Amino acid sequence: MILTIVLATLLVGMTAALIRAIKGPTVYDRILASNALGTKTILVIVVLGFLMGDPSLYIDIALMYVLIGFIGTVAVLKVSEFGDLGQSRSRTEGDQP
């Protein structure tokens, strides 16, 4: 019962984050919203695992989502800042974003 309430609350939060990700005026709003969406997805996976009665499998998947989601955020931020995935320097004065 309590797990169902938690799941419904998480889905409401995910909907709010999704609306912000679609509407968001700046790219940072969208990145922050998609990051929050990813965090809530992890929680939904774990709660679903306990609802289905076999949490160990789902926790493996959730761990993988944590590790891979961080890489996705870093990649999107790097492209939005530099327009290129490859280089290692930081932005200096003359650069175009």
Added chain:
Amino acid sequence: MNDNPVLRIVAKIIIPMILLFALYVQFHGDYGPGGGFQAGVIFAAGFILYGLVFGTEALRSAVPPHILRIFIALGLVLYAGVGVTTLLMEADFLAYNALSQDPVAGQHLGIFLVELGVGITVGAVMITVFLGFAGRNDP
């Protein structure tokens, strides 16, 4: 992005955990979610994070492309080698039962080696694809 301390330290902490988790997915794939393909992708994701934070030049010096090409072929050779070995043991191609006296142990060994080959090839291909896209402006 090398001079961003938060990103650099977090990447240095998280990369070993990603590689360790990839090995867990690879070798625990018989009993939980996972297998060779997923493990290869997660293993490559660790290197891709390294390439994102420290640049493709650093990634290229960590895993040189000619070594990657060897690993791409090595995984395929391992996969096909298991099949040819069972052929040489007078069984069908990839009939794992022939690999050992005990059929269950033979199947265990066969699946293990085939998944290892898949993991090696997929990981090396993923890093090569990332280097091909992200490093296309490199000298």
